[in-house]
Amino acid sequence: MTQAASVVSAKDLCLTYDASDAPVHALTNVNLDVRKGDFVSFIGPSGCGKTTFLRVIADLERKTSGEITVNGMTPEEARKARAYGYVFQAPALYPWRTIENNIALPLEIMGYASADQKKRIADALDLVNLSGFEKKFPWQLSGGMQQRASIARALAFDADLLLMDEPFGALDEIVRDHLNEELLKLWARTNKTICFVTHSIPEAVYLSTKIVVMSPRPGRVTDVIDSPLPKERPLDIRESPEFLEIAHRVREGLRSGHSYEH
Numbered sequence: 666m667t668q669a670a671s672v673v674s675a676k677d678l679c680l681t682y683d684a685s686d687a688p689v690h691a692l693t694n695v696n697l698d699v700r701k702g703d704f705v706s707f708i709g710p711s712g713c714g715k716t717t718f719l720r721v722i723a724d725l726e727r728k729t730s731g732e733i734t735v736n737g738m739t740p741e742e743a744r745k746a747r748a749y750g751y752v753f754q755a756p757a758l759y760p761w762r763t764i765e766n767n768i769a770l771p772l773e774i775m776g777y778a779s780a781d782q783k784k785r786i787a788d789a790l791d792l793v794n795l796s797g798f799e800k801k802f803p804w805q806l807s808g809g810m811q812q813r814a815s816i817a818r819a820l821a822f823d824a825d826l827l828l829m830d831e832p833f834g835a836l837d838e839i840v841r842d843h844l845n846e847e848l849l850k851l852w853a854r855t856n857k858t859i860c861f862v863t864h865s866i867p868e869a870v871y872l873s874t875k876i877v878v879m880s881p882r883p884g885r886v887t888d889v890i891d892s893p894l895p896k897e898r899p900l901d902i903r904e905s906p907e908f909l910e911i912a913h914r915v916r917e918g919l920r921s922g923h924s925y926e927h
């Protein structure tokens with residue numbers, strides 16, 4: 666079998682922030698290969714560099730040393746080629762804009778023609794099951810629906826790569842379970858590559874084909890787990906021995922990287 670194309674490739678990637686007191690080593694020698702169609706979760710305690718890694722991919726931060734390519738390009742070239750969509754921790758919708766106008770905003774900025782914008786908005790809302798909510802304002806939607814609208818906004822330019830920074834962290838467990846299922850279906854339907862940040866072990870194991878365990882000070886990768894779980898995953902797979910075994914390995918990885926000094 667030929668290997669899928671590399672979407673994100675990091676080699677000895679380092680990023681050090683110049684903080685006022687002492688430099689912060691947010692990423693140290695990160696080596697990682699994300700392939701087309703992978704669902705990769707990044708898990709680790711606060712401050713281990715998960716968000717920083719996504720921001721480097723998205724060209725929102727610049728590496729200090731090492732190599733990083735996105736679809737074979739530099740992050741800057743990838744950004745200009747609209748190679749990715751980004752979903753933030755909180756929904757980050759503008760309250761004075763309707764759902765469709767929120768989704769339209771990046772399309773307007775990128776200069777898409779109005780008819781093309783309309784089609785892309787309709788398609789993106791359909792993918793997250795929000796058709797019919799175009800004219801609503803964010804405050805008229807539940808938290809879970811708002812986060813789905815944020816995902817629709819990131820899907821609207823139909824990039825192959827979706828960067829999701831803890832998109833469901835603020836939601837209650839039932840809503841989160843539901844959105845996890847929906848996201849898996851969407852991923853299976855669209856064959857996108859997803860990089861997903863989470864603090865939750867069950868969420869990481871349920872969603873991912875690859876789990877990247879990280880640890881802080883300095884931020885580094887301590888384990889990369891290729892999941893043997895099938896692509897089709899009903900929620901009750903979380904009680905299977907295979908699932909629990911992977912969860913155990915993730916927990917061990919987190920424990921070994923944690924110093925408990927703070």
Ligand SMILES: Nc1ncnc2c1ncn2[C@@H]1O[C@H](COP(=O)(O)OP(=O)(O)OP(=O)(O)O)[C@@H](O)[C@H]1O
Binds near residue numbers: 717718
């Ligand atoms: N602009 C910045 N200047 C200085 N230090 C920063 C900056 N941004 C992040 N850091 C530091 O870099 C480290 C990694 O931060 P990052 O946000 O990537 O971690 P994280 O794993 O995403 O954390 P969380 O789970 O809390 O979101 C942290 O110690 C953080 O305080």
